[in-house]
Amino acid sequence: MRVLLTGANGYIGRRLKRWLQAQHSGSLRLMVRHRASISQDALDDCEVVEGDVLKPQTLTSALQGVDVAYYLVHSLAAGERFKELDRQGAENFRAAAIAAGVRRIIYLGGLGDKDQASEHLVSRIETGEILSSCPDDVQTLWFRAGVIIGSGSTSFEIIRNLVQKLPVLVTPRWVSTKAQPIAVDDVIAFLGQAASLEVAGNRVIDIGSEVMSYGEMMLATARVMGLRRLLIPVPLLTPRLSSYWLALFTPVPYPVARALIDGLGSEVLVRNDEASRLFASVPLSYEEAVRRAIAEIERDQVVSRWSDAWGRAPEASMVEGIAHAVFVDRRVRQLGSCTPGQVFASFTTVGGETGWFRFSWLWGLRGLIDKVLGGVGLRRGRRQMCDLRVGDCLDFWKVVDLQENRRLLLMAQMKVPGKAWLEFVVDDGQLLQTAYFYPSGLWGRLYWYLMVPAHFFVFNDLANQIMKRAATLPGRVLPAPE
Known part of the structure; x- marks a missing residue:
């Protein structure tokens, strides 16, 4: 089996690359915009091709001979046009995959309902819909995850920084919103096993662990870190003020903070049981995911960070x-x-x-x-x-x-x-x-x-x-x- 991994320099892509190198018995091809962004170790172990989903002419050679293709591309860092670019990229990739005879596309998007979702989440949903729109020509396994907890993830970095720096957390109303977080290790395991999964037809596979509010996540993180924190919800904080608040106290820049805040008004919960029916593994608890993330940080073994894909590639x-x-x-x-x-x-x-x-x-x-x-x-x-x-x-x-x-x-x-x-x-x-x-x-x-x-x-x-x-x-x- 020949596997193509797009987004190989991103947060999920770097970790999935390591999993596939260790577990996958076939050949692994990495598609990146610029070859210089790949380390020598990866160049030695994988086939590397330069390609861009926004440049259809570059996808023909990237997808040639590929059986399974991972689509881990998004354009949030591109600014106001990110939705348009996401749609264009997905359409280009789907067409090129069909022309190349790709058997399966595996995509990671976000949990949520389209009619209540933020612009960013709507774009992720639309990407999944586009990739899944030709089931007779190519199969799509569409994974949907909410809050991903791992060292270097956007969500965890925000929660960890707020808990670490602020003894009293003055929080907006969104701290009561429910979500189902999931450990990044579980996300990688689901994605990695999906390449050889024996299943027919398109599938939407929702993944997550226990149902928690964002406030409960903060307090659970504090417990794991051995800290005592007090949450004081304040309903007067607008999305704009909340975004500035996150940008000032956490590593994320304002555009990322605003995209996240806009999505926190609606619940992101698992809507199907496909994960438990198709896979034997049980997701880690939230606190165990936090422990693993903190251990990686303390041992200086962070494989990837949210900022890896922020801004243009070298x-x-x-x-x-x-x-x-x-x-x-x-x-x-x-x-x-x-x-x-x-x-x-x-x-x-x-x-x-x-x-x-x-x-x-x-x-x-x-x-x-x-x-x-x-x-x-x-x-x-x-x-x-x-x-x-x-x-x-x-x-x-x-x-x-x-x-x-x-x-x-x-x-x-x-x-x-x-x-x-x-x-x-x-x-x-x-x-x-x-x-x-x-x-x-x-x-x-x-x-x-x-x-x-x-x-x-x-x-x-x-x-x-x-x-x-x-x-x-x-x-x-x-x-x-x-």
């Missing part, structure tokens, strides 16, 4: 764009007795819980301003403390190039009037730390000049502290397995 233009930068701020430091591996290990562990050295408060202030402006802010952190891969988010940066023991290139994803990059290169016995900026209009140029004083302190300290820490580190850090 592409050549992101790497080459620095050649067009108008403003450049470069700091040069001699390696001295440090090896290139030590310096590489030092600058690839900046950000996240490690912070940005003495001027972390300035970075934090910039992140807060970004949050207020509707940006991603600084709280996204990083997936793991000692490992980076192309496509990872690092606070308000995205990793667009990584060359072991030589280079790290970050592209800014904060709100900025232009395009910005931060580069670290080890070359000829030196550390070259360079900030590049391509301004947009007059305001972009004014922004750069206004930031020059802060850059003087921040970038000088950053280069100095990277070298200071490098002297204390081992000579080489190997990336964690994919």
